Amino acid sequence: MSTQQQAFRMHLQRLKAGASQATAISETSRWISDNTFLGNKPYSYKGREFQKKILDSEAPESIIRKCSQMGVTEAAARRALALCGMLKNFTTIYTLPTATLAAIIAKTRINPVIRDSPYLSSTLAGSDNVDVKEFSNNSFLYIRGAASSNAPISIPADLLVHDELDFSDGLVVSQYHSRLTASPYKMKMKLSTPTLPGKGIDYEFSRSRRHFNFVKCSHCNHRFIPHYYDHVRIPGFTGELMSITKSTLHKLKYREAYVECPKCGLVPDLDVKYREWVCENPEENHVAEGFQVSPFDSPTIITPGYLVESSTVYTNIAEFVNFNLGLPFFSKESVLAPDEIRGTIIPNLLEGARYAVMGVDLGKTCHIVVANCSYDGSMQVVHKEAVPLNRLKDRYKELRAKFRVRTAVIDSLPYTDMVMGLQAIDRNLWACVYTQSKGTTLYTIHKKEDDGNTGEQQQRQLNVSRDRTFDSLMSYVRSGDFSMLQSNQELDEEFVTHCTDMRRVKDWNMKTQNLEFRWLKSEEGNDHFWFALSYAYLAKFIIGQTIGEGGGSLNLIGSFKITERKPVSSIIRSM
Numbered sequence: 206m207s208t209q210q211q212a213f214r215m216h217l218q219r220l221k222a223g224a225s226q227a228t229a230i231s232e233t234s235r236w237i238s239d240n241t242f243l244g245n246k247p248y249s250y251k252g253r254e255f256q257k258k259i260l261d262s263e264a265p266e267s268i269i270r271k272c273s274q275m276g277v278t279e280a281a282a283r284r285a286l287a288l289c290g291m292l293k294n295f296t297t298i299y300t301l302p303t304a305t306l307a308a309i310i311a312k313t314r315i316n317p318v319i320r321d322s323p324y325l326s327s328t329l330a331g332s333d334n335v336d337v338k339e340f341s342n343n344s345f346l347y348i349r350g351a352a353s354s355n356a357p358i359s360i361p362a363d364l365l366v367h368d369e370l371d372f373s374d375g376l377v378v379s380q381y382h383s384r385l386t387a388s389p390y391k392m393k394m395k396l397s398t399p400t401l402p403g404k405g406i407d408y409e410f411s412r413s414r415r416h417f418n419f420v421k422c423s424h425c426n427h428r429f430i431p432h433y434y435d436h437v438r439i440p441g442f443t444g445e446l447m448s449i450t451k452s453t454l455h456k457l458k459y460r461e462a463y464v465e466c467p468k469c470g471l472v473p474d475l476d477v478k479y480r481e482w483v484c485e486n487p488e489e490n491h492v493a494e495g496f497q498v499s500p501f502d503s504p505t506i507i508t509p510g511y512l513v514e515s516s517t518v519y520t521n522i523a524e525f526v527n528f529n530l531g532l533p534f535f536s537k538e539s540v541l542a543p544d545e546i547r548g549t550i551i552p553n554l555l556e557g558a559r560y561a562v563m564g565v566d567l568g569k570t571c572h573i574v575v576a577n578c579s580y581d582g583s584m585q586v587v588h589k590e591a592v593p594l595n596r597l598k599d600r601y602k603e604l605r606a607k608f609r610v611r612t613a614v615i616d617s618l619p620y621t622d623m624v625m626g627l628q629a630i631d632r633n634l635w636a637c638v639y640t641q642s643k644g645t646t647l648y649t650i651h652k653k654e655d656d657g658n659t660g661e662q663q664q665r666q667l668n669v670s671r672d673r674t675f676d677s678l679m680s681y682v683r684s685g686d687f688s689m690l691q692s693n694q695e696l697d698e699e700f701v702t703h704c705t706d707m708r709r710v711k712d713w714n715m716k717t718q719n720l721e722f723r724w725l726k727s728e729e730g731n732d733h734f735w736f737a738l739s740y741a742y743l744a745k746f747i748i749g750q751t752i753g754e755g756g757g758s759l760n761l762i763g764s765f766k767i768t769e770r771k772p773v774s775s776i777i778r779s780m
Contacts (some may be wrong), residue, residue, distance in 0.1 A: 228360040229291040234260040236291055237283045254477040255418050255502040260287075264494035269396035270410045271498035272531030277396055284394070289344040290325055295343045297364040298384060300555055302372040304350030309477035310368070311335050311736065319466060325337040330485055351377045361388040364510045370397035372406035381765025393493075399533040400523075401540065401708045407533040412560045413484040413495030418502050420464075420734060423479055427468035431475070433530055437663055438465045451517045462509035464501065470705040475504035540708045541679055545699045548684065552691045555585045560611040563604065567616035567623065569599045572703075572733035574741045575608050579719045584681075584745055586689040589700055589734060594620065601627055612748050614667060614740035628665060635747065637673045637740060647674050649745070667743060675707065678742050 229236070234250070241248045250256055253276050259269060260280060271277045285297045299315075301307040312335070317681045318735065319325045320340065331339035338346040347358060351373040362384040367373060369417040397406035405654040419428045429436075429572075434446055464474045474481065512529060521523045526534040533761045535542075559575035566572040575588040588608065592600045604610065610633075615624055617636040628634050649668040681687055691697065693703070 213368075214287060219321065220623055221485065230263055230288070231261050233291075237288045240290065240322055241283055241286070241318050253280075253503050254481075255480070255498065258416070258482045259283050259496050259498075261323050262494050264414075265391055266393040266413075266493035267395070268409045268413045268493050269394075269498055270399050270406050270408065270495065270531060271396060272500050273398055274526045275498050275500070275503055275531075275534040277498055278310070279314060281366055281368060281394060281396055281558060282310065283318055283366065285346055286315070286318055286322075286325060286338075287348050288677040289326065292363075292655060293342045294344065295342075295364070295370040295390070295520050296347070296360065296362045297366060298347045298349060298379070298381060299366040299368065300351040300360070300373065300381065302348050302351060302374075306369075306597050307348045307350045311763075313408065315346070315348065324530040349694065351381075351488070358384070360384065361387045363388040364392040364394065366394045366396075368396055370395050370409070371400045372397070373403070377752045382547045387598075396495070398528050398531060402535055404533070404708060405516050410497070411495070412491055413493035414487065414491045415497065416482045417485060417497050418499065419481050420468040420473055420475060420484045421479045421481065422469060422471070423474040424471045425466060425469040427466055428481075428483075429500065431464050433509075434511055436464050437512065438460055439513065446516065448512065449513065449517060449524065450655075453578075454517050457513075459513040460510040462513050466511060477532045487575055499554050500531070502528060523566050533679055537653045541682060541705050543705050544712065546689075546704050547697075548668075549688045550691050550697060551585075551688050552589065554690060555579070555583065555688060557581070557583075558585070561587070561608040562741045562744035562748065563601075563608075563610045563613035564742070564744060565597070565613065566620070566632065566733045566736040566740065567594070567620050568733065569594050570733075572737045573600070573604065574734065574737040575609075575610065576605060576738075576741045577746070578748070581686075581694055583686045583688070584742070585687075586700075587739075588737070589692070589696065589737070591733070594623070597623065598626060600631065605643045612744040614744045616736070616740075625737060632665075634665065635744070636666045637669050637743065640667050640668045647677060647743070655741075666749075669743065672709075674739055674743065675709070678739050679709070680743065700734045703731050704738065706732050 216642045230421040238248050240252065243249070258274065259277075267365075269277055269281075272580065282299070285299050289295055290299055299307075299310075302312055315338070319329060325340075328341045329338065333339070336348045340346075347360075347362075349358065353657050362381075363387065365381050367378050367381075370378065385393075395406060396410055399405065399410075401407070404413075420431055421428050437446060439446075440458045442457050449459075463472050464475065465471070482496075489671065491585060500512060515529050516522075516525050519528075521536060523536045523539060524535045526532050555577065557579045558582055561575060561577050563576075564574045570591050571594055572591050573589065574586055576584050576586045577582050588604065590600075605613070612633045612635070613631065614635045614637050615622060615627065615637045624634075626635050628636070647670055689697075689700070
């Protein structure tokens with residue numbers, strides 16, 4: 206028996222140690238409809254019958270990859286309250302990306318359910334604050350943001366619900382796991398609209414027993430999973446759905462759009478009696494149960510015509526696919542494709558190189574990129590390697606001499622002593638510090654002569670806008686001015702992997718409380734050569750400011766000073 210099988214069996218054994226508790230969890234959907242209300246009527250699953258399978262799951266972990274407007278957050282909030290109501294001494298922690306969103310959910314989704322439920326309202330006791338609900342059976346519901354490292358509260362929990370996982374801080378979410386250590390239940394529920402393949406909820410879904418809500422065609426009995434681009438048809442329209450725009454929408458009978466059976470070509474009935482949850486990979490021994498929630502799971506609420514119209518609202522297709530279809534999507538706006546990097550690899554050195562730059566990504570293993578640059582703006586990576594931290598100083602000096610490196614940029618953290626030691630032997634080495642700033646510039650220069658404090662005179666720093674720099678680098682790689690000298694195939698492919706692991710996704714800005722584009726790494730990937738390349742790219746600009754390189758000049762933004770001379774453990778860039 207596998208470790209995952211053993212974990213799942215132990216979980217069920219813990220639940221079934223008390224028959225009433227096991228029964229309660231498997232009948233959560235019925236408890237919700239019996240004890241909670243929506244308006245003046247008992248809560249109904251009409252139009253959203255698919256929710257019952259998710260709510261009644263006895264798996265220790267539930268993963269819901271979903272589209273919007275399907276009532277999944279509503280269902281998750283009611284499940285959290287139901288388990289607090291059904292089970293004694295049961296604690297749930299419900300998280301949202303930010304404390305602000307957590308407060309909104311508490312006000313709009315949690316409080317109304319408690320208020321309208323005779324059972325829940327009568328058992329509410331003790332704490333009834335925005336972020337904590339206490340019940341007379343000694344059960345608690347905490348509502349928290351997942352935006353800062355101090356968010357995980359130091360109390361045990363039985364159930365963790367992480368809502369909008371893709372827009373939450375992954376490190377903070379992982380810290381909550383320790384809250385389950387002492388629980389006999391150890392339950393998790395993760396739900397989110399997806400972003401990129403391999404990130405967040407899509408990564409979690411890939412590691413689950415994946416369930417899809419199949420349609421059994423009412424005409425030919427063929428079973429299939431409805432997909433917008435494969436199965437939606439518009440009368441009289443033979444083009445690609447992706448080609449429809451706001452300007453062409455009115456010319457189409459899009460309100461009459463329908464789903465077509467891929468086998469018989471007729472219009473199947475999407476009603477619940479023709480639907481069935483089917484596990485795609487029952488032979489795999491994952492602890493988690495995953496559920497793909499599609500807009501076609503609520504056909505009376507979200508129609509094919511509505512989807513066609515919605516597809517013309519967004520500025521890019523990725524947002525439509527993510528939010529309206531509930532699927533991850535790769536786009537050129539989000540990440541460099543592997544072939545884009547491979548296409549820059551050439552067997553020969555470029556002529557006309559005038560100076561060399563270097564970028565160093567610090568870690569226990571350090572990644573180095575050396576590039577030749579020309580005054581016309583071109584840049585060619587001529588050397589790349591990974592070395593242990595204890596060999597970096599010697600190797601830095603060797604490469605600096607071999608390639609006659611004019612300027613270099615290095616991580617400022619986490620090994621400050623190493624940075625300052627290298628700066629002591631190279632006055633043209635700059636430490637990169639990631640900062641939040643307004644405007645459109647990439648970095649600010651902070652030179653040693655700008656500060657009279659002798660304790661800081663060895664520090665030469667760049668205040669760098671991380672996301673804008675990565676945006677600029679992605680455009681530059683695609684510009685035709687970037688190339689990479691061919692080395693051994695294994696090293697070249699490692700470089701390609703690192704450069705394509707970073708993804709440009711929408712994430713919460715904690716200051717503005719808005720969704721904004723940020724660059725994030727995948728769950729299990731590596732990005733070290735990408736950071737080293739970005740540092741070499743910044744070094745190119747620094748030289749451009751001093752020698753008048755065409756197109757390289759940038760405006761400057763505020764400054765930041767490093768005053769600590771001891772090593773630090775925290776890393777500024779998001780992981």
